[in-house]
Amino acid sequence: MTNHQTLVSNSIAGAIPIAVSARHCHVSEEDFFHLFGANAQLKVWKELSQPGQFAAEQVISIKGPRGQIDKVRVLGPFRQDTQIEISQTDAIKLGVSPPIRMSGDLENSSPITLIGTHGILHKENGLIIAQAHIHMSETEAASFNVADQDIVKVEITNEVRQIQIMNVVVRVSPNFRLEMHIDTDEANAASITTNQTGKLMKMG
Structure with a gap:
């Protein structure tokens, strides 16, 4: 199993598109x-x-x-x-x-x-x-100041709810495009809407 790095920092700006994976x-x-x-x-x-x-x-x-x-x-x-x-x-x-x-x-x-x-x-x-994870390219990872296998959290806010999904794994590859993948249970808990985005935050 991969050893993930847990980051300790304050939140950083940036909207992450969210996709629900059935x-x-x-x-x-x-x-x-x-x-x-x-x-x-x-x-x-x-x-x-x-x-x-x-x-x-x-x-x-x-x-x-x-x-x-x-x-x-x-x-x-x-x-x-x-x-x-x-x-x-x-x-x-x-x-x-x-x-x-x-x-x-x-x-x-x-x-x-x-x-x-x-x-x-x-x-x-x-x-x-x-496990909830975020796909991103190397350029996108640099803009968010994260690296492959980093562990972050993502805050999701809409008119119904505000929740944080913890222990989200960052996956970086030249073949990826920016997108967070969560399952249907997580989506229902967050009352995910169309074109929902989340805020990437470092753990700590």
């Missing part, structure tokens, strides 16, 4: 063909905000000890390891207890069963609740 699944190429058949193709259904990322035409069902959730969107392109991201509310419905993790940190994550059109696949690891 439950979804990243798949390896091998698992994709197992779920959808040897002749299946991972086709673009909708381009996502981060460059090169897309929602695919395919959806799966995910099944836990207590229940099942259908129409979980597959995202592309293929990943090295299959990863399913859900909310805490989803976890309760499924009867599972996934850890809050950053994408790709799957060791000792929760097991889950995936159901596709052509196959069923049980994964011993791969189910997580995604």
